[in-house]
Amino acid sequence: MKTLVIGTGGREHALARALARDPGVTEVHAAPGNPGMAVVATLHDVDPLDGPAVAALAASLGVDLVVVGPEAPLVAGVADAVRTAGIAAFGPTAEAARLEGSKAFAKEVMDAAGVPTARALVCTTPEEAAAALDELGAPYVVKDDGLAAGKGVVVTSDRGEALTHAELCLSAGGERVVVEEYLDGPEVSVFAVTDGTTVRPLQAAQDFKRIHDGDRGPNTGGMGAYTPLPWASPGLADEVFATVLQPTVAELARRGTPFVGLVYAGLALTSRGLRVVEFNARFGDPETQPLLALLESPLGELLMAAATGRLASVPAPVFADGAAVAVVLASRGYPASSSSGDVITGVDVANSLPGVQVVHAGTALRDGALVTAGGRVLAVVGTGPDVAAARAAAYAGVACISYDGAQFRTDIAADR
Numbered sequence: 001m002k003t004l005v006i007g008t009g010g011r012e013h014a015l016a017r018a019l020a021r022d023p024g025v026t027e028v029h030a031a032p033g034n035p036g037m038a039v040v041a042t043l044h045d046v047d048p049l050d051g052p053a054v055a056a057l058a059a060s061l062g063v064d065l066v067v068v069g070p071e072a073p074l075v076a077g078v079a080d081a082v083r084t085a086g087i088a089a090f091g092p093t094a095e096a097a098r099l100e101g102s103k104a105f106a107k108e109v110m111d112a113a114g115v116p117t118a119r120a121l122v123c124t125t126p127e128e129a130a131a132a133l134d135e136l137g138a139p140y141v142v143k144d145d146g147l148a149a150g151k152g153v154v155v156t157s158d159r160g161e162a163l164t165h166a167e168l169c170l171s172a173g174g175e176r177v178v179v180e181e182y183l184d185g186p187e188v189s190v191f192a193v194t195d196g197t198t199v200r201p202l203q204a205a206q207d208f209k210r211i212h213d214g215d216r217g218p219n220t221g222g223m224g225a226y227t228p229l230p231w232a233s234p235g236l237a238d239e240v241f242a243t244v245l246q247p248t249v250a251e252l253a254r255r256g257t258p259f260v261g262l263v264y265a266g267l268a269l270t271s272r273g274l275r276v277v278e279f280n281a282r283f284g285d286p287e288t289q290p291l292l293a294l295l296e297s298p299l300g301e302l303l304m305a306a307a308t309g310r311l312a313s314v315p316a317p318v319f320a321d322g323a324a325v326a327v328v329l330a331s332r333g334y335p336a337s338s339s340s341g342d343v344i345t346g347v348d349v350a351n352s353l354p355g356v357q358v359v360h361a362g363t364a365l366r367d368g369a370l371v372t373a374g375g376r377v378l379a380v381v382g383t384g385p386d387v388a389a390a391r392a393a394a395y396a397g398v399a400c401i402s403y404d405g406a407q408f409r410t411d412i413a414a415d416r
């Protein structure tokens, strides 16, 4: 099987690596890719948001399966364009990707499917938003309706700050802002591969969204992740499957917009039971890095079966015993901004450590040197017999790497 991965981030590097490990996969291509992916894949230049261009590239390479990594191409209909060209695509249609692309749509699907989630009020004016804040009370949760790379959400006890964010979302061209009930309790991520009917959950992971230690500072795309969750109930993935994933996938099929790809359920384990915080329509980043580091069963076979409606006919994914931890290294200024062009050293040394793999996200080559080229630059993944060992491996890798302005958390998966 020949495969093409679309995207440039750490998630895509992890996907390309896991595909390359699958004995059934003969070629891995990636576009646009990154310098880390070049080790396991042949890179091609393409605008990842241009569906016809991606489909044309896939056809010219003769690939059997296109795996679309990020949300933006999915929402732009890139998977649709690939399928229209007669090539299998792992990734939902633009319509089904609204599960992530529109928080209001996701709420509507959850309502219809009876999926537990935070109570939410969709507002179109600052006056409505103000009334919604008063109705739901503090702490306030205000969300941009559209895609915002995890940065469109403000959670605050300050009503003025909440209202300002709502006004900002509405004035920045958005038509709707969502004001939501606050959910307490730890957050977990459960992913499932689906062909639109059959749903195969992966083991639960946890992501660290804030930029600073102790969950302080602004939200980011994710500063680290680990799996499995030794503190969680062993039945968690099954419960999420039964109460969230299966009903959501069934509701999307019932509406005539079956979801083919990866459903990402971001959940809060509240004192009143589990609640969906958000859905994403793609593998999470960085959770995918530790998850795929432990995946033992063939990824290409799994994704191809989902893309072609045969998921029920392949075995459920199998994960190695033990644990994996990913620590993200970001560049100066992230998440408000990012810096680029800083020379990165120590990646090879880190990669040579036992149980350590460095995943590239925002990197580039300049005159033969590896340099920073984005907000999240690298993820160092450690594996080991338990979370503590995996964490020690990851941080041993982090200690080898340096560049100007590097930011990372020191408490990823601590005390877990």
Ligand code: AMP
Binding pocket: 118, 141, 143, 150, 151, 152, 153, 155, 180, 181, 182, 183, 184, 187, 209, 219, 266, 277, 278
């Ligand atoms: P989202 O963009 O919906 O994923 O939200 C980003 C982050 O904001 C989540 O991972 C949570 O940490 C936080 N968040 C979102 N919604 C809520 C909520 N209803 N209650 C508490 N925290 C939330």
Ligand code: GLY
Binding pocket: 150, 207, 221, 222, 280, 283, 284, 285, 286, 287
């Ligand atoms: N790790 C959060 C996300 O992928 O959205």
